[in-house]
Amino acid sequence: MAKVAVIMGSTSDLPVMQDAIDVLKELGVETMVDIVSAHRTPEKMYDFGKNAHLKGISVIIAGAGGAAHLPGMVASLSPLPVIGVPVKSSNSIDGWDSVLSILQMPGGVPVATVALNGAKNAGILAAQIIGSSNKEIQATIVSYKESLKDKVIKGAQEIKK
Numbered sequence: 001m002a003k004v005a006v007i008m009g010s011t012s013d014l015p016v017m018q019d020a021i022d023v024l025k026e027l028g029v030e031t032m033v034d035i036v037s038a039h040r041t042p043e044k045m046y047d048f049g050k051n052a053h054l055k056g057i058s059v060i061i062a063g064a065g066g067a068a069h070l071p072g073m074v075a076s077l078s079p080l081p082v083i084g085v086p087v088k089s090s091n092s093i094d095g096w097d098s099v100l101s102i103l104q105m106p107g108g109v110p111v112a113t114v115a116l117n118g119a120k121n122a123g124i125l126a127a128q129i130i131g132s133s134n135k136e137i138q139a140t141i142v143s144y145k146e147s148l149k150d151k152v153i154k155g156a157q158e159i160k161k
Contacts, residue, residue, distance in 0.1 A: 004029055004126045005052055007036040008063040009070050013087045017063045020085065020123035027127045027140050032057070038069040045070065049077025059126040062111075063119060065089025068101035071111045081129055083122045084111040 004024055008017045017033075024031045036045050052060060052074075060078060062071035063085035071084030086098035095116040103113045114121040124144075131138035 003056070003058045003130055004031045004061060004123075005048075005057045005059075006031055006033045006061045006063075006123075007048065007070065007074070008087070009035070009037045009039070009065065009068075011035060012089065013063045013065060016087045016117045017061075017085065017119050020061050020063075020119035020126070023120050023123035024127060027123070027137065027144060029123075029127050029130060029137060036062075036070065036074075038064070038073045039067070045073060046077060049074040052078055053080050059083065059129050061085060061119070061122045061126055063087050063122075064102070065095075065098050066091045068098040071102045071113075072105050072109060075105070075111045076109050082111050083125055084113045085119045085122045086113065086116050088116055 006017055006020050008014065021031060021033060034048070036048050038045050057080060060074055060080050060082045062074050062082055064070040065087035066089050068086055071082055075082040084102035086095060086102050088095035088098065092098055099116055102111055105111050112125065114125065127137055128141055131141045
């Protein structure tokens with residue numbers, strides 16, 4: 001069963017959302033990917049939101065551009081944590097419409113929101129959520145963060161040469 005669902009409003013969001021898929025794969029987190037449009041396939045979105053937890057999913061990453069209703073609508077339906085990825089799309093107002101649509105949720109319907117086009121951080125956050133109760137994934141996160149530190153130290157040494 002998939003642990004993290006990565007959903008997006010359209011295939012045009014995939015180039016951004018691929019970063020979440022890639023980092024989850026790198027961290028060893030089982031992932032499922034789907035297109036679920038809040039505006040064009042509302043019945044599919046409703047079914048997904050109501051039933052994701054029954055299908056073995058632990059965390060939902062939802063990416064959307066423009067009006068960006070997908071993360072909030074799914075969060076209103078699901079008992080699972082939802083991480084929203086605002087996507088700067090072709091019909092976007094410099095991405096701010098997406099950021100604010102996902103960030104400004106009413107009380108009782110939380111959506112953890114990452115930076116504009118910040119799908120990689122969404123994937124890492126999803127893995128950290130799963131790692132809080134899965135020691136194997138947690139160990140992978142610890143190793144990943146060590147590799148980030150090592151990369152900075154190596155970069156610092158390189159510029160001193």
